[in-house]
Amino acid sequence: MLEVSQLRKSYPKKQALQDVSFSLKAGTSFGFLGPNGAGKSTTMKILTGIVQADSGSVRLLGKEATKNPDAVSKYIGYVPQEITLYDKLSAYDNLEFFGEAYGVRGKMLKQRIHEVLTQTGLLDRAKEEVGTFSGGMKRRINIAALLHRPKLLILDEPTVGIDPQSRNHIFEMIRDLNREGVTIIYSTHYMEEVEALCDEVAIMDQGTIKAMGPLGELLENYGQKAIYVEIAGAHHLPEDPDVTEVRKEGSGYVLETENLHGVMQRLLRLASQHSWDVKQLEIVRPSLENVFLRVTGTALRD
C-alpha cells in the first residue's frame, strides 16, 4: 500500500529527517511514536505532498507520490495538528464545504454528512457555529470532514488537549474506519494511544526510525522482562545471579531478569524452605514505555 524509502529533509537550521524508510500493508493501523521534534510531522507532510523531501521516495498504491502528488492525493485524508474549520460556519456547513472540496456531491454528500454527524455524536449540534464548540468537538468534526473516504488516513496528534469524551469518539471513529479497510497512520507522543489503537508501531527519534514492527514483537524483542514478587514481612530479597536489577514497588519488588522461569522457581523453592508467605508472584508484561526507553536511551520527553 505504502512504501517510503530513504527520506531526508533539512530545514535551514535543522536536519529534520536523516533517513526514514518503512512500508505498510493495506489495512494496517500504524502508530508513529516519538517526542516533540522527532520528525513525525515532517514525515507526514511529505506523505501528503505539503512538504517536499530533499531526497527519497514515497510510493502509494504503486504510484510514485513524490514526483506526482496529484495522482495520489485523492486516496489520502490528512488531519493536521492545527484545526482547519471555519468558525463562523455551522458544523453541517463545514462538512458540506469540505465534502464538496473533496468531490463528494448531491445525495451522497447529504448521506455521508448525516452518517458522520451521528458517528461523532454531534447530530444535535449540526446547525450551530463551530466557533462555539469545545476543542474536542472541533477535532471530531475536523476528522469527520474527510467525507471522500480516503484509503490512507494520516492523523497528526489528533488528541492533544482534548476532553476524554472527544478522545473516545475519535478512537471509535478511527477504529471504524480501520475496520472498513482504511490504512491509518497515527502520530502521537502518548504511548497508551498507540497501545489502544495500533497494530504496528514505529519509534522515531532525532529524524530516524529507531525500531519498528508489530506491537507484540517490539514488546517481546525490546521490552525488559521482569517479575513482581510480594512476600509478607520481607525487607530484602535473596540475591539471584540472573536478576539484573531490583526495584521496590508498592509492597513488593520488581526483579528484572531474562530468565523469568528460573528466577521464579528459585524464589518458590526458597519460600517453601523458609515458610515465607508469598502474597503475589507474577510476570510483569513489558510496556511500550520501557521499549521506548531501551530503544532511544531516553524516557519519552514531555
Ligand SMILES: Nc1ncnc2c1ncn2[C@@H]1O[C@H](COP(=O)(O)OP(=O)(O)OP(=O)(O)O)[C@@H](O)[C@H]1O
Ligand atoms: N518549517 C520548519 N522550519 C524549520 N524547522 C522546522 C520546520 N518544521 C519542523 N522543523 C524542525 O524539524 C524538526 C522536526 O520537526 P517535526 O515537526 O517533524 O517533529 P515532530 O516529531 O512532529 O514533533 P511535534 O510532536 O512537536 O510535532 C524539529 O526540530 C523542528 O523544529
